[in-house]
Amino acid sequence: MYSVFTPRIQHGSFLLKRIVFLCFVLVTSLIAAQENPKITSAVDTTFIKIGDQVQWTVSVEVDSVDQVIFPEGQTFSPLETVEAYATDTTRKKDRLTLQKIYALTQFDSGRYKLPTQRIEINGTGYFTDSLFIDVATVPVDTIAQNLYDIKPLISVEKNNADPWKYLLIGLLILLVLAGLFYWFVLRKKPLSEEEKEALLPPYDRALLELKRLENSKYLIQDEFKEYYSELTTIVRSYLEEDAHVSALESTTGQLINKLELLRDSGELDLEIDTINQFKNILQTADLVKFAKSKPSTAAAERDRKLVEQIVVQTHDALPEPTEEELMQLAEYQEELERKKQKKKLIIGIASLAALLLIGTTIAGFKFGFAYLKDTVLGHPTKELLESDWISSSYGYPPIVLETPKVLVRQEVKLPPEAKATITDIQAFGYRSAVGLFTIGTTSVTMNPEAEPDFGKTLEQIIKGFESQGAKNIITKQEEFTTISGVKGQKIFGSGKFAVPESEELIKGKYTVLLFGGKGFQQYIIITWLDDDTYAQEIVDRILTTVEVKTEV
The missing domain is CATH 3.40.1000.10 (Mog1/PsbP, alpha/beta/alpha sandwich)
Structure with a gap:
């Protein structure tokens, strides 16, 4: 039995060795396949015209767990990268095939070298093959049109569009400021009732104020002190403005003496009864204001009417102004108006200058005076x-x-x-x-x-x-x-x-x-x-x- 079975045992041992060897070769080849990525690259053409594109395709076959980084940016110089398309991925069992396409171009004729590209796989760099691309000029139809020499460079004037733009903006700002200055300073504003009343002649203004006093509620509310104070102020102001008598700062006795002197000198044609009536009214007013006297309402009304008559009689007694006095008065009024306008102009200019100075100072501290100067004047x-x-x-x-x-x-x-x-x-x-x-x-x-x-x-x-x-x-x-x-x-x-x-x-x-x-x-x-x-x-x-x- 030993002699019969021995060859068979030896033959089985040989087969086992062969199987082990084949398995080793297979495993080794698989490991080698996993460790060695396969990289191929190709272009769709090696001849283009100026401005046309070359499609450069690179394919990488790697294991599914490998990390692949393709070239990015302008790495194909002297060719220019027009577009890098998205990576196309194909899986086959545990292997991946990554394909990436780049569109390249060149705008000068000649023979250009497409350089090798570095592809990084798991931190290791692998390089593609380089090749040459021929770029030809676009043929020109010399029969249909004539050829001319290249014209020399010519100088052109500087474009002044930007300075004009800034100039228009500046003019617009100045117009807005000028409009505001006119509206608030130079424009003749509508007069208020108080201003219109202040411009009336002293005689008309006195009668108007006496009429307003008549319609007041002083007497109804037993405010006799206020009533007589306003009454004497009206008549004193009138005498000072129209008769040129210093009445506001004079006592009752001093004012009556001045009126009598004017009457005696012929400068003021007033009857003695009028002066006496005026004296009685002033004395009554003094008693009301200082002695807390309280006359009847009828007496107060009567005194107001007497003051109105005194104003009328005084106005009638005043001599008519001469032509020279009227001219002087007109010139005086014009001079007052000129001074008023001049004052408004000075105030307006000063306000505008102050506004510009404040704005310039604030802008200077915020941005710097040199920067502000360069911004306004240009640099x-x-x-x-x-x-x-x-x-x-x-x-x-x-x-x-x-x-x-x-x-x-x-x-x-x-x-x-x-x-x-x-x-x-x-x-x-x-x-x-x-x-x-x-x-x-x-x-x-x-x-x-x-x-x-x-x-x-x-x-x-x-x-x-x-x-x-x-x-x-x-x-x-x-x-x-x-x-x-x-x-x-x-x-x-x-x-x-x-x-x-x-x-x-x-x-x-x-x-x-x-x-x-x-x-x-x-x-x-x-x-x-x-x-x-x-x-x-x-x-x-x-x-x-x-x-x-x-x-x-």
């Missing part, structure tokens, strides 16, 4: 700071930053000796019409093996300043990092610079940012006045938006 860099800023990409390799004005391409001619190492220079710049404020960007493409020499570049920049008349340039240096983490050099300082509108050198500041790598170099230059706080704010804001691409 070139303040207007730049408060304008609508523009974010754009300049040159190749691109420099991205925000500026208050768009930078204009500058023509740069390469000297023959530089063509051996420099392939192309693209420069853009802006200069304020007033002052020292300037912004400039330069992108330099060199031979692929050439390394950037920051020291030599800085030396050339300083020499450029000096060739334009700058002196006493102070230089400081530190490291600068963009918002995306690209490191570069920042050179900054101060000096005395020349500006076209001034024959003297003015004190200013400058900042230079240098970036670069193998085959390229980028730099940004900004200059501004030393004491221009608005320009300093502009520079600080620009530096927070700087971004550069480090792949050529």
Whole structure:
């Protein structure tokens, strides 16, 4: 039995070993499949016209628990990202296939390299293949239309729409203030009853006041003191205004003596009985006011009527004014009116000046007097700071930053000796019409093996300043990092610079940012006045938006 079954046992052992080996291979292959993600990428075309789009598709096959991060932002330079579509996910058992499509474009003709893209899976970076995209110009029908040379740049006048807008707002405010000034100061307001009564002649006003006294309730309420006080005040005021007798401050005896003297001198034609009646009324009034005497109501009514007769007789006894006196009176009234108007004008102007002064003082303490002056009178860099800023990409390799004005391409001619190492220079710049404020960007493409020499570049920049008349340039240096983490050099300082509108050198500041790598170099230059706080704010804001691409 041993000889019969031994081969079978050996054969079974061989099969067991084979099965174990196959299981090991299978497990190993599964583990390898889980550990090695599969990445593929492709484009729908490698030839487009200017402005057309390339659809770049990347597919990643990973385990269901893996974390995948696709490229974001403008990572396809020199091609521009138009849109990154949402990720499409497909599940097959415990494996996922992630597909993401990017729409890319370019607006200059040429042959461009679509760079490799980094895809991060569980913290490890995997890179796609790079390829070339040909961008062709749009064909022009030269038969249907003629071709012409590019026209040169022409200067245009500055747009004055904004100053006109502020001028109209200022005029509107002045009109409102002028309207308020006229309404409350210069306008002849309707007279009140008291004002109309005050303008009446003394005779008419006295009769009107006596009539009002007749209709009063003094006698009904036994207020004899108030009644006689008002009665004597009316007649005394009339004599002082019309007969020019100082009656208000005189005692009864003094007033009667003055009237008798005027009668005796012929200046006042009054009968002696009238003067005596007036004396009796004044004495009665004194007794009522000081001795608390209380006459009958009929006697009080009679005294009022006698005072009215005295007023009438005195008015009739007064001589008629001469023409000269009437003219003097008219001139006097006109002079009073002029003084009144002048007084109103002075009060109005003083009120307006005080209002402006108070408003200016409050605004000055709140915003600063220098800021207030610049707001009212205008300041070139303040207007730049408060304008609508523009974010754009300049040159190749691109420099991205925000500026208050768009930078204009500058023509740069390469000297023959530089063509051996420099392939192309693209420069853009802006200069304020007033002052020292300037912004400039330069992108330099060199031979692929050439390394950037920051020291030599800085030396050339300083020499450029000096060739334009700058002196006493102070230089400081530190490291600068963009918002995306690209490191570069920042050179900054101060000096005395020349500006076209001034024959003297003015004190200013400058900042230079240098970036670069193998085959390229980028730099940004900004200059501004030393004491221009608005320009300093502009520079600080620009530096927070700087971004550069480090792949050529």
